[in-house]
Amino acid sequence: MPFIIGTSIPEDKVLVQSISHIYGIGLFQSKILCKKAGFGSDSRGSHVTLFKRKNLENLAEDTPLLLGADLRRFKNDKIRRLCVLLTYRGSRHRKGLPVRGQRTHTNAKKRLVLKSNVS
Known part of the structure; x- marks a missing residue:
């Protein structure tokens, strides 16, 4: 189960919905992040490799929004x-x-x- 910004991403859920569980990221922002990271709309948490997780985390941290604990x-x-x-x-x-x-x-x-x- 990958962790992105302190939030666990379930492997059986659709990735767009899982990323929106991060505090401060909604469904719209989650779709944008997945598209930039190269994930399709039907990707699941089990499709996230270590390299893609790092890429997704960097994209999320580069947004001008405050996220998670901050x-x-x-x-x-x-x-x-x-x-x-x-x-x-x-x-x-x-x-x-x-x-x-x-x-x-x-x-x-x-x-x-x-x-x-x-x-």
Whole structure:
């Protein structure tokens, strides 16, 4: 089972779908990477040789996008910065409530209950 950017690629799945499991790569970007690496649309994870895996990993790392752990760290740092600055969005994150204006009268109660049990 090959690893690309810290994510295992199953050998029995279609390669395009497997690559989209990497955090930060969607299906569209995955199709582009497979086409650049020379894989067909029906290639599977078992068709990936060591040379092709290195090529695919280099192509993924050369994209201007943040991927994997770097993207997670970037997102968490942004949320942490909002909490430190005591913004409204940061307080919503801290309380475990919806951040982007969703209603809480009938929805988002489960998230609030789960957060309150942890505190």
